[in-house]
Amino acid sequence: MDDLEIIAEKIVSQARPGEEIEAFVAWDEETSIRVYNSAIENLSKSQSNGVGIRIVNNHKQGFAWAGTLDPAVIDFALSEARDNASFATEDKFLGLGTPDDSSPKELNLWRDELASHSTEEKVSLALDLESRLRNSDKRIKSVESANYGDVSSIASVMTNTGMKATYRQTFSFIAANAIAVENEETQTGGGYSVGRTLSELDLDKAAQDASVRATRLLGASKPPSAKMTVLFDPQVTTTLLAIISGTLSGEAVLKGRSLFAGRIQEQVASPIVSLVDNPTNPSAFGASVYDAEGYPSRSTNLILEGALQGFLYDTYSARRAGVSTTASAVRGGYSSTPGVGARALFLTPGTAIQSELIASIENGVLVQSISGVHSGVNPISGDFSVGAEGLLIKSGALGKPVKEFTIASSLQRMLQEVVAVGNDVEWIPSVAAGVSLVVEGISISGT
Amino acid sequence: MISQELVQKVLASAVSRGGDFAEIFVEDKRSSSASFDDGKVEELSSGVSKGAGIRVVVGETTGFAHTADLSEAGLMSAAEAARSVAASAGTITKTISVGPAKNHKLSNGILLPGQIGKKEKIELLERMNHIARSTSGSIKQASAGYGDSYRAILVANTDGVFATDEQIRTRIAVSVVAFGDTGMQTGYETAAFTMGFEMFNEIDVEELAKVAAERALRKLSARPAPSGTLPVVLQGGSGGILFHEACGHGLEADHIFKDSSVYKGKVGELVASPLITLVDDGTVGNQWGTALIDDEGKPSQRNVLIKDGVLTDYMWDGLRARKSKRTSSGNGRRQSYQHLPMVRMTNTYLVEGSEKPETIIENTKHGVYVARLGGGQVNTATGDFVFGMTEAYLIENGEITEPLRDANLIGNGPEVLKNIDAVADDFSITPGTCGKDGQSVPVGCGQATVRITGVTIGGTANG
Numbered sequence: 001m002d003d004l005e006i007i008a009e010k011i012v013s014q015a016r017p018g019e020e021i022e023a024f025v026a027w028d029e030e031t032s033i034r035v036y037n038s039a040i041e042n043l044s045k046s047q048s049n050g051v052g053i054r055i056v057n058n059h060k061q062g063f064a065w066a067g068t069l070d071p072a073v074i075d076f077a078l079s080e081a082r083d084n085a086s087f088a089t090e091d092k093f094l095g096l097g098t099p100d101d102s103s104p105k106e107l108n109l110w111r112d113e114l115a116s117h118s119t120e121e122k123v124s125l126a127l128d129l130e131s132r133l134r135n136s137d138k139r140i141k142s143v144e145s146a147n148y149g150d151v152s153s154i155a156s157v158m159t160n161t162g163m164k165a166t167y168r169q170t171f172s173f174i175a176a177n178a179i180a181v182e183n184e185e186t187q188t189g190g191g192y193s194v195g196r197t198l199s200e201l202d203l204d205k206a207a208q209d210a211s212v213r214a215t216r217l218l219g220a221s222k223p224p225s226a227k228m229t230v231l232f233d234p235q236v237t238t239t240l241l242a243i244i245s246g247t248l249s250g251e252a253v254l255k256g257r258s259l260f261a262g263r264i265q266e267q268v269a270s271p272i273v274s275l276v277d278n279p280t281n282p283s284a285f286g287a288s289v290y291d292a293e294g295y296p297s298r299s300t301n302l303i304l305e306g307a308l309q310g311f312l313y314d315t316y317s318a319r320r321a322g323v324s325t326t327a328s329a330v331r332g333g334y335s336s337t338p339g340v341g342a343r344a345l346f347l348t349p350g351t352a353i354q355s356e357l358i359a360s361i362e363n364g365v366l367v368q369s370i371s372g373v374h375s376g377v378n379p380i381s382g383d384f385s386v387g388a389e390g391l392l393i394k395s396g397a398l399g400k401p402v403k404e405f406t407i408a409s410s411l412q413r414m415l416q417e418v419v420a421v422g423n424d425v426e427w428i429p430s431v432a433a434g435v436s437l438v439v440e441g442i443s444i445s446g447t
Numbered sequence: 448m449i450s451q452e453l454v455q456k457v458l459a460s461a462v463s464r465g466g467d468f469a470e471i472f473v474e475d476k477r478s479s480s481a482s483f484d485d486g487k488v489e490e491l492s493s494g495v496s497k498g499a500g501i502r503v504v505v506g507e508t509t510g511f512a513h514t515a516d517l518s519e520a521g522l523m524s525a526a527e528a529a530r531s532v533a534a535s536a537g538t539i540t541k542t543i544s545v546g547p548a549k550n551h552k553l554s555n556g557i558l559l560p561g562q563i564g565k566k567e568k569i570e571l572l573e574r575m576n577h578i579a580r581s582t583s584g585s586i587k588q589a590s591a592g593y594g595d596s597y598r599a600i601l602v603a604n605t606d607g608v609f610a611t612d613e614q615i616r617t618r619i620a621v622s623v624v625a626f627g628d629t630g631m632q633t634g635y636e637t638a639a640f641t642m643g644f645e646m647f648n649e650i651d652v653e654e655l656a657k658v659a660a661e662r663a664l665r666k667l668s669a670r671p672a673p674s675g676t677l678p679v680v681l682q683g684g685s686g687g688i689l690f691h692e693a694c695g696h697g698l699e700a701d702h703i704f705k706d707s708s709v710y711k712g713k714v715g716e717l718v719a720s721p722l723i724t725l726v727d728d729g730t731v732g733n734q735w736g737t738a739l740i741d742d743e744g745k746p747s748q749r750n751v752l753i754k755d756g757v758l759t760d761y762m763w764d765g766l767r768a769r770k771s772k773r774t775s776s777g778n779g780r781r782q783s784y785q786h787l788p789m790v791r792m793t794n795t796y797l798v799e800g801s802e803k804p805e806t807i808i809e810n811t812k813h814g815v816y817v818a819r820l821g822g823g824q825v826n827t828a829t830g831d832f833v834f835g836m837t838e839a840y841l842i843e844n845g846e847i848t849e850p851l852r853d854a855n856l857i858g859n860g861p862e863v864l865k866n867i868d869a870v871a872d873d874f875s876i877t878p879g880t881c882g883k884d885g886q887s888v889p890v891g892c893g894q895a896t897v898r899i900t901g902v903t904i905g906g907t908a909n910g
Contacts, residue, residue: 036705037507042787043532044511046525050496061489067496068515076495084491087565091487119531144707144828179707179828186709188828222903225675255485256588257624259631335494375822375835376855376905380624380631385672385854385905387824387833404831406857406905408674443907445674445857 003027004156005166007069011053011078015160019082020096022054022163024292025069026334028153031119035126035146045119050334053081056095060088065335096161097293097315097325104289104296107282109169111197114150121198122148125174129203133176133191136211139218141181143210144188148174150198157294165294170196171285173429174206180214187220187403189213194285194429213368217389220401223446229364229419230407230442231357231393234426234434236370237347241275241432244411245342246379248302249328250313250321252340259382259412260308268308269415274348275303277312277328284344285429292338295327302345314340345432350421354436357422359396365444366390366398367407382411405446409439417441448473448611449499451546453519454603458543461503461526462605464533468504468769469526469543470604472742473517474784477597479560483572484590491565500784501529504766508532513785545609551739553613558644560595560615568593571647575621575656582660585667587631588624591656593617595644602744604765610744615643616735616889618878619652621659627667632852634663635837639878639889642733662819662838665850672839672854672906678814679856679902680807680842683799684875686820687892688834690725691795691881693860694718697827698727698752699778699790700767709830709861710758718758719864722800725753727762729777729793734891735878736793743779743788750776753864764790782886792881796893800870804896807869809845815904816840816847817856822879830860833905855905863899871896 004025011023027049034041051074052065062085064077130146154168175192191209193202232240252258260268269275278299279287288297293315301309313321314329317340330341358366371387378384389403409417422436454471461469479493498515499522510532514525553559572591579589595617603609618639625632636659638650681689694710702708710718719725729747731737740746743765751759763771764779767790780791808816816839823834839851876893 039506040508040532042509042511044513044787045528045531046511046513046785048513048515048785062491064493066494067498070515073495073497077493080493084493084565087481087488087491087569089487089489142706144705186828188707188826256626257631335496337490337492371824371826371831372822372833372835372855372857375820375824375837376833376853378633378853380633381666381853382630383853385835385907387831387855387857387905389831403829404857404859404903406674406833406855406903408672408854408905408907443674443905445903445905447676447903 004154007051008156008158011074012158012160014078018057020056020159020161022096022157022159024052024155024157024334026050026153026155028151030151031122031149033123033126033148035130038127038130040123051077052334053077054337055081055085057085059090059092059094060085061094062088063337093316093320096159097163097295099162100295102296102298105280107280107287107289109196109282109287111170113199114152114170114172114197117198125198129174129176129207132203132207133178133210136207137215139180139182139215140178140211142179144177144179146176157292163294165290167289169288172197172201174201174203176206176210178210178214180218182218185218187214187217189217216391217401217403220389220403222404223365223392223402223444225445225447227441228444229361229438229440231361231364231366232437233366233368234424234436235428236367237437238428238430238432238434239370239373241345241347242430243373243377243379245345245431247411248311248342249340250311250317253311254317254320257380259380263308264310266308267306269303269306270418271306272350272421273303273306273415273418275345276301277342277345279343281344281346283427284433285427286343286431288343291327291329292331293329295325298327300326312340312342314338342431347421347435349423349425349435351423352420354422354424357420357436357438358393358398361393362395364393365402366393384409384411384414405444408443408445414439448475448599448601449517451548451609454545454609455543457501457522457526458603458605459541460523461501461530462541463538464530465539466503466505466530466533468605469502470602471499471501472784473499473601475599478594480592480594481568481572482590482592483576485588488569496783498784499525501525502787503529503533505533509787511787543605545603545607549610551612553615556645557615557642560597560643563644571619571652575652578653578656579621579623579660582657583664585625585627585664586623586660587626589621591621593619600742602742608744610740612738612740614641614738616641617643617646621656623660623663625663625667629667632663632666634659637878639735640733641735641737666852669850669852671908672851673904673908674906676901676903678811678898678900680811680814680816680896680898681894682816682818683804683871683873683894683896684877685818687796687877687894688820688823688879690797690894691792691890691892692823692825692832692834693863694725695792695795696825697830697860698761700761700763701790702827703761704767707828713758714760716758717756718861719753719756720867721756722867722870723753723756723864724751724798726751726798727778727792727795731794731876731891734794734876735889736891741777741779742781743775745775745777745779747777747793762790762792764788780888782888786886789884791883791888792890794876794891794893796876797895797897799872799874799895802869802871804871804873807871807896807898808842808847811842811898812844814842815851816842825860832860833857857903857905863902866900867897868900869898
């Protein structure tokens with residue numbers, strides 16, 4: 001950790017008069033194991049690190065990165081960032097952040113324990129998952145992949161304007177994909193479990209989920225086209241929230257790319273929808289002590305009982321909008337500049353478990369997975385159309401499996417037509433927590 | 448990048464605990480990008496990434512490690528980490544000899560990214576922004592992006608391969624937002640080639656901007672796409688992704704080995720309409736998926752996958768080929784030195800037919816005409832796929848009529864391939880990024896205008 005800060009400090013200390021410099025120095029160590037047919041297919045263990053340098057001079061910004069800590073390459077990146085800044089357009093809102101009066105919360109996102117586990121233990125976890133899954137149901141013909149992975153990462157962000165933050169976290173996960181076959185028909189299903197270290201993983205859940213999700217689709221057919229009530233599985237809700245989060249970015253609003261621009265305090269969703277981005281909740285896998293510009297993380301209300309409360313901001317978008325940052329700067333790694341993004345969206349849960357939600361639906365469909373999200377959802381226009389698979393719901397009970405159909409609506413309409421939120425919050429490695437969600441009036445396109 | 452002697456030493460260390468095969472892949476990549484958004488030059492970025500990936504194959508198991516440290520000590524320590532999967536007790540001393548070196552050089556006439564001033568790159572973006580915005584007052588936002596990369600690679604392995612290559616890629620894209628009574632609509636257009644800045648001698652960036660702007664404008668008056676199963680005509684060059692997703696992925700040998708492809712055991716069988724000949728070809732001109740060698744050092748080649756509807760072969764990387772005692776088809780690719788190679792497509796395309804596109808439209812009574820597809824996704828085990836229409840129209844009585852809002856198409860690959868009843872003669876290839884197992888690589892997708900007798904359209908209106 002100290003090493004990263006020393007490197008960051010050295011970069012920042014080279015600022016020329018009038019120059020603002022930000023150094024983002026990152027290190028990570030990854031293990032990745034895949035097993036197949038009771039043997040290791042791949043095993044990889046590596047460390048990597050790199051530096052991203054942002055320079056703002058006369059309100060012009062430049063960036064460069066290096067996938068190494070080699071001093072000569074870092075020097076080259078610094079000179080490139082400087083040169084790049086000279087070509088940018090002057091923008092009076094551009095500039096690096098300065099410390100505010102918030103203080104960081106202790107979140108405990110790093111487990112020393114992870115480093116104490118041997119590679120052999122990790123391999124046997126993956127093998128165990130594979131065998132549990134294979135033996136879970138006689139229709140599971142093969143396990144396409146069973147994986148174990150972990151990542152330990154540390155990042156240090158420092159500027160000559162006073163920002164200084166170092167944060168770290170560990171993740172550990174197992175995941176498997178099952179292939180179920182019956183009467184020459186094939187279906188697939190996946191399951192996983194995530195934690196911050198090995199001992200937090202739930203092998204049974206991962207195996208069971210993959211098994212059930214694959215086998216319950218056997219015999220699936222295309223449903224007839226109709227307008228229906230849809231019950232989204234928690235994982236699908238996570239995907240929906242992640243898309244919606246893009247429309248709640250202050251940057252998208254300023255650039256005229258948000259369908260919620262100018263609608264603060266308007267009723268943009270059903271009154272049972274309350275949405276918050278809270279990266280200070282340690283249960284969220286997107287939690288972090290600081291944002292990517294070094295501001296202590298904080299909770300931001302986005303939608304309260306259906307009414308739009310506000311947007312997410314980083315330093316630049318906040319200055320331009322004339323508000324304070326919500327500490328929502330995110331970055332894909334050292335090779336990109338920070339942008340605005342949600343990290344830990346949380347939809348206020350209701351009181352019903354999923355089976356109660358099913359019981360309340362006369363005619364609908366439980367959607368267990370969706371596909372084609374990138375191609376079928378336009379977060380600017382709000383058009384929504386994705387592939388889906390799941391089970392029909394008839395008179396309050398799960399019925400026949402269905403696949404190869406699409407569900408379509410618009411993001412605006414879906415938010416208004418939420419009729420129930422489950423109480424089954426699931427922490428998923430994404431920018432949003434999962435929870436069962438019931439939405440009315442969705443077009444099912446099948447036969 | 449590193450000497451032949453050092454390569455031999457590292458490979459010998461990699462197999463010193465046993466192992467059937469070892470490989471070192473060294474990469475030195477320089478990339479730069481520029482973005483213009485919201486009326487401003489928003490960002491210029493430059494990056495350097497350099498390192499080596501080492502893998503050791505022991506029976507069914509592959510050990511892998513990568514390092515950014517290209518010194519002898521750095522490489523030897525990566526070799527040691529990669530060989531940890533090999534269990535042999537003692538040390539095996541093996542002399543590894545690689546070569547003769549096959550060095551691939553850039554052809555003459557390439558304008559290297561470094562030779563072009565940053566200002567020149569930005570000017571392209573400014574021109575695109577200007578054209579997009581001046582197309583109509585309804586265009587309220589525009590962004591344009593430029594990116595280039597220079598990638599030098601060295602691949603060597605215990606089979607004696609020692610190959611180097613230099614690869615240049617350049618891309619440009621424009622995206623606009625139009626605003627009207629019905630809300631906002633978007634339009635996007637891109638061009639990308641395995642070539643340098645000389646690409647702009649052939650590509651008219653202003654035309655790209657105009658196409659993107661008009662796409663967004665037309666959608667302002669679009670009606671909701673129908674819901675249900677209808678005939679679909681795909682415009683030439685608009686939807687090669689259909690073939691990439693619907694059958695390309697299922698023809699990758701790694702999926703065949705794992706029983707996760709509907710095409711397993713089907714070589715020699717009729718799997719598509721006899722009008723279909725599908726090819727994967729890493730040698731097509733300067734297309735986005737083109738390279739002289741793959742990331743395992745194998746020269747690129749043209750592979751016929753389906754001929755006149757009959758499945759002829761799968762795509763292979765070195766690992767899968769070795770297991771089947773055959774040669775790789777040049778489809779072993781990797782995102783970077785930090786990734787293991789696997790079976791990947793290059794430029795995948797449907798060979799053109801003889802009909803005229805106009806005739807195909809005239810002969811379609813009621814259906815959907817797709818002028819541009821967005822991304823897609825497939826489940827190779829079931830063949831089920833989706834892909835998004837980003838520019839589409841209704842066909843009524845043989846004529847293209849009203850524009851439609853964005854929606855997904857959904858279908859089953861093997862079924863769609865059998866239901867193609869017309870292939871035209873207007874072939875072209877479009878660039879794309881293919882994601883598999885967390886790795887992205889540049890690919891080309893090509894096709895001429897085709898008609899599919901029925902695909903499920905995921906709109907909201909009654910068909």
